[in-house]
Amino acid sequence: MSxxxxxxxxxxxxxxxxxxxxxxxxLLRPSERTAAGYRSYDVRDLDRLHQVLVYRGLGFPLEEVATLLDDPDADPAxxxxxxHxxxxxxxxxxxxxxxxxxxEMEARQMGISLTPEERFEVFGDWLPEEYAAEAEERWGDTEAWAQSQRRTAAMSKEDWLRVKAETDDVEGRFAAALGAGVxxxxxxxxxxxxEHRQHISRWFYDCSPEVHAGLGEMYVADERFAAHYERIAPGLAQYVSTAVRANAARQRG
Amino acid sequence: MSxxxxxxxxxxxxxxxxxxxxxxxxLLRPSERTAAGYRSYDVRDLDRLHQVLVYRGLGFPLEEVATLLDDPDADPAxxxxxxHxxxxxxxxxxxxxxxxxxxEMEARQMGISLTPEERFEVFGDWLPEEYAAEAEERWGDTEAWAQSQRRTAAMSKEDWLRVKAETDDVEGRFAAALGAGVxxxxxxxxxxxxEHRQHISRWFYDCSPEVHAGLGEMYVADERFAAHYERIAPGLAQYVSTAVRANAARQRG
DNA sequence: GCTTGACCCTGACGCGGCGTCAGGCTGTTG
DNA sequence: CAACAGCCTGACGCCGCGTCAGGGTCAAGC
Structure with missing residues (x-):
């Protein structure tokens, strides 16, 4: 069959x-041509095309796909x-x-009682703790997000303002420490x-040192977190991340 | 911050x-320029860039991303x-x-005792039942694959040749029926x-009519199955698929 | 105040991976 | 033998940038 x-x-x-x-x-030459010059593909060509399409789907440039498939040392397995x-x-x-x-969707639902203007007024532009559950999932214990949901759902606008003030306070002192060369x-x-960890535990969910260390990693690994801290002071993302993880090690040790 | x-x-x-x-x-104009003409991005630009990158990552052409994001009727949610x-x-x-x-990997492992040449000699190019577990997964009952593994692992080359002969026989008679207008x-x-169903049950795993019907669907939906049958005779994939599903309905009813 | 080096600007060209004609040959069906 | 679907080979175009080229800007250090 061809x-x-x-x-x-x-x-x-x-x-x-x-x-x-x-x-x-x-990349894929038909194994035969008819007398009239028509391309004629056989089953090996089909197999090769299949491989090509998988690699292409994975984002490989075609030239690299060719070298991969033509490598005589690379068997099909x-x-x-x-x-895989x-x-x-x-x-x-x-x-x-x-x-x-x-x-993000849940965070939006959470703030549903606030108008966009109010939210912006309260949070500046972005409240990192909203994303904490992302870390949670990666380090197990998904109960925390539900807990956060329950607590924050019950919070008034005044509560939010207090949260915001506390957050600003801690972050400001982090920035000051960074600036002072601490x-x-x-x-x-x-x-x-x-202090930061207990702030999260008080307002959002039980934030164990382990979970906190996970957050710390994200502060540099996740662009949104990093951007949040870099906006306050250059180098702050790395600084907070290091401090958080050092503290977690201290709590554990 | 900018x-x-x-x-x-x-x-x-x-x-x-x-x-x-x-x-x-x-698509993304910086909200300001310095006196020297330097681009200056603020936090809204960052947000927009974030959205752009998600849509881009999903494969949208940039122009469409722009219309999506500039649509005044589409809120962030x-x-x-x-x-999502x-x-x-x-x-x-x-x-x-x-x-x-x-x-595919498991199928290869299954045939590990045969050299590539022998495999080709025995199977022609491709044995559809090797892929049956793919259907299995879609229709539950994943025990079948393990069963298939156990049985086929114990098979000799002679057994394989018998399987191959039986397969060819049934498929050949399907093709003949198709050709004869049945x-x-x-x-x-x-x-x-x-007969096909019992062939599978005898050599690979208990193939219930329901599972067989699932295979039948795949014979047209999955390009590898379809290619296998089309190679024997044009239209055979559809033909076998229909016959298998009709038989499954008959067995049930 | 001047240099140095990192960073910014605007063209402009090129490339990968095709889509899309154009102009012409082939092959099956009635 | 006509018609129509399907094949062929150019050739041009488009998108989403990468990559120079040629030149201004700015903070740091001398």
């Missing part, structure tokens, strides 16, 4: 133009293992994004971190 | 060139909902691909389907 371009295209969901292109660049690994990475990344979007892993900085 | 191009680029992981581009095409939906779709698609690759939902075709 196929013409059009048939293969329909079978695999790509366009005829794409197959022409792959022929031209040498190796391709499968590689593809890459697909799982992608799966993880996507579910992280899904979780992040869900948290080491991020000094006792003073760790005390601030501990 | 940022220069370079700072925003580092913060968000895009390149300066990309930000220039987005400015040029009007709607964007979040849309993004799309991300979940992608998640589903990716995990389907992961499952497919895993099945209706796919006729009793004769259903008898062939029943």
């Amino acid at each position: 196929w013409t371009v059009g048939e293969l295209a329909r079978l695999t969901g790509v366009t005829v133009r794409t197959l022409h292109h792959y022929d031209r660049i040498g 190796e391709h499968l293992r590689r593809q 690994r890459l697909l799982r990475d992608r799966l993880e990344a996507t579910s992280a994004m899904v979780a992040a979007v869900e948290k 080491a991020a892993d000094s006792a003073a900085a760790m005390d601030l971190a501990e | 940022w220069t191009v370079g700072e925003l680029a580092r913060l968000t992981g895009v390149t300066v060139r990309t930000l220039h581009h987005y400015d040029r095409i009007g 709607e964007h979040l909902r849309r993004q 939906r799309l991300l979940r779709d992608r998640l589903e698609a990716t995990s389907a691909m992961v499952a497919a690759v895993e099945k 209706a796919a939902d006729s009793a004769a075709a259903m008898d062939l389907a029943e």
